[in-house]
Amino acid sequence: MAKLFRAAIMGPPGSGKGTISERIAQSFGLQYLSSGHFLRESISANTEAGVQVKTYVEKGMLVPDHVMTRLMMPRLEKLSGQSWLLDGFPRTLVQAQSLNSLYQLDLVISLNIPYETLKDRLSDRWIHPGSGRVYNMGFNPPRVQGKDDITGEPLIQHDDDKPEALMARLRHYKDVAKPVIDLYKSQGILHSFSGTETDRIWPYINSLLSTKMHAQPLDNHQSQAP
Numbered sequence: 001m002a003k004l005f006r007a008a009i010m011g012p013p014g015s016g017k018g019t020i021s022e023r024i025a026q027s028f029g030l031q032y033l034s035s036g037h038f039l040r041e042s043i044s045a046n047t048e049a050g051v052q053v054k055t056y057v058e059k060g061m062l063v064p065d066h067v068m069t070r071l072m073m074p075r076l077e078k079l080s081g082q083s084w085l086l087d088g089f090p091r092t093l094v095q096a097q098s099l100n101s102l103y104q105l106d107l108v109i110s111l112n113i114p115y116e117t118l119k120d121r122l123s124d125r126w127i128h129p130g131s132g133r134v135y136n137m138g139f140n141p142p143r144v145q146g147k148d149d150i151t152g153e154p155l156i157q158h159d160d161d162k163p164e165a166l167m168a169r170l171r172h173y174k175d176v177a178k179p180v181i182d183l184y185k186s187q188g189i190l191h192s193f194s195g196t197e198t199d200r201i202w203p204y205i206n207s208l209l210s211t212k213m214h215a216q217p218l219d220n221h222q223s224q225a226p
Ligand SMILES: Nc1nc2c(ncn2[C@@H]2O[C@H](COP(=O)(O)OP(=O)(O)O)[C@@H](O)[C@H]2O)c(=O)[nH]1
Pocket: 011, 012, 013, 014, 015, 016, 017, 018, 019, 020, 121, 122, 124, 125, 126, 134, 135, 136, 137, 138, 139, 140, 196, 197, 198, 199
């Protein structure tokens, strides 16, 4: 059996993390964990964590590090025998250090997408709040306008995806992400991809993952016959 593979994807809001993660999960069988999805799930289930994080998420502010770590770690522990891909976590240096103390990542993907592209995409982004499924009216529209493909429920737009909130969000993202990116660069596991179209970036990510996952040394303990 191949060794476990652990990856994270980083990039500003709208850079295509969710879209690319879905392709990675499908093509390579990694478990996909999205911090934003877990947060929204806790909020709609009205759990203790959900009550704690609601105001931050609604205002587009970062949830405090210790709350985020407490939300994510148990979910990673449950996946102890599996390969996974993290989206949206770690977002700060403190979160990255907490993660590092428990798991060594094999690969971090960083997406660099021009501001104008992000602005256009997010103003066209519609979400199914129950599942986190993401649509774009030009790129991947729902089958029926304004309705989720699976449940038929209405789609919504996040207030913080509107252009007036976006510039501040992107600036903030850059400030917070820089030390995290530097950390992963210094560990030699950071791979950056630039471009304006997911479909053009995807083949490079696909080929990187194929190489990296096949290059993983076999785990002798698990591969030996009993
Ligand atoms: N026009 C266009 N839209 C895209 C492309 N890639 C992703 N999107 C859309 O852009 C929005 C942001 O993508 P998403 O994966 O949610 O980004 P995230 O915020 O980084 O997770 C969504 O509405 C996607 O459907 C692309 O190459 N072109």
